[in-house]
Amino acid sequence: MFGLFKKKEAPKEPPSQQRDEWKEFATPFLPDELSIVAVTDASGFGSVKEPEQELWRVGIGLTAWMEEDSPDIHQGEASLVSLADDTLRNYLRQRVRPDFIIKFTARVSEDGRRLLLLDLPEPGFDPDLKAILEEQKKPVSFWEDGLGTFTLNRSVGWFETEAEWLGQPARLDFDRDENRADCLTHFHTLMERQEEWDQRVRALAAEKLLDLANDWAQESEEDREAAEITQEQFMERMELDAIQIYEDGAFEFWFNDGDLFWGHSIHVTGSLTNGPEEAQMEG
Template identity: 35%
Template sequence: MSELNEISRFEQKFTEEVIEVAAVIGASGVGAGRAGGDLLWHVSIPLIAWENLNRHEPVMKEELRLQWLADDKEFERKRDLLKANSVVRLQVRRGENSMMLVKVLETSYRDNELEEILQESLKPVYYHDEVLGQFELIKSVKIFERKISWTGEEGCLTFDWYEDHDKMKSALETAYALFKQEDEWSQKMKEYAAEELVELANDWLQDDEEAEFDEITKEIFIESMKLSTICVYPEGDFEVYYSDGDMFYGHSIIVCGNINGEFEAAEIAG
């Protein structure tokens, strides 16, 4: 597909009218992706409030995505131009739950009402659980997090923010089940990861000229794994991240499973 066709397809999602808006950019920075056949980056950044400056309408407090297409050069320029947690003035075209960026007019726009919304958004948000204690919201990724000790190892416990509080409670119930038998779960997770990945670790070992040993046994594999993060989800699902002890040159080891005792995958990432 040519760039012109790609641009045309993208712009069809938005109205023809160009309007001027002031907007509050949220806690996440610029993100971008490019599908296999695309030539241009699909770039976006979150907005948490905005107002139509052409019509002097009331401020809208809603989450939208500000989107645009860019080649490599344009992506680099606008990635540094638009910052998280700022008030900006823009020319845009409206779409469904999104806006298309036409032009950046000001990157430090003064508007008292929008500034108040920005300052309110910067305040910390906590979730208190009677069993596990207080979690803080990492706003850039909408994840609640707290430090934990798990079988004597220090790490983090996280769960996703949901508007539906029942989903968050369900995720925490997953954590309750894990911590109730943490020694057993920790051993099962590490043994499963070793079973699935020790052969791959030995393949990587062949390229390591400074290796301390000739073969990675399951025992060495398990000993090398160190807890990083436990992520819990509704309905008993979990992902546990471990540092790899350099078996995979610093990649994370991820174990995915459910508290019903089933493991879905052990893989490396990062």
């Protein structure tokens, strides 16, 4: 669509709503069409579409890019973006690989941080970009006493480690853009009072979600005649999966639901200052 398949066949005129979406989406970009070589990040192509939209908003992060006929390399946060129908969306997700060098035609935004894709990307090469790619693929990790070795999960952009929480393994993670020292301090605060925090978080989840869990149980033929789930049973069936912390002391606890919600997650949010505040069933 929008000329992206013109090498195979003459493009068909898109419906008017799609033309309007494309026109609006492309407005912030400079008019010049440039041949670009770029390094993709580890995240892969993502996509989102609002109910009133016909086309997907798709994009992938770029860690470095350059015009094909220029020696200047642009590094920093950037992204390759476009609009896509289902066919193009699936193609980009399958064929444009993370941690790779690609070549494509694009229009660039005024700040140089977004590139509007105009044709199908193909494998590319540049020796300087290859060096950047090899460097970005190297593992990044650090050791923190009492917590363990944190390793950067580049596909999602956070540092993570596995720690012991009340005798069971749980993942600890924080965004790489957050202040590392503050996040580690907050993790130590949680770990030093595990029993207290675990009880408070589970109690809040039960307070917010127990009625919903019993509604779900009544919908199951197997559980329809069973006694109602109690608060204690709800709390016991929750299985801690991960804790995420932020530099301001906010936290997120993620639990496997123990089949309370047929395999969905239980998500509790709050802060070290205010304690657990909200709980939701997600996934």
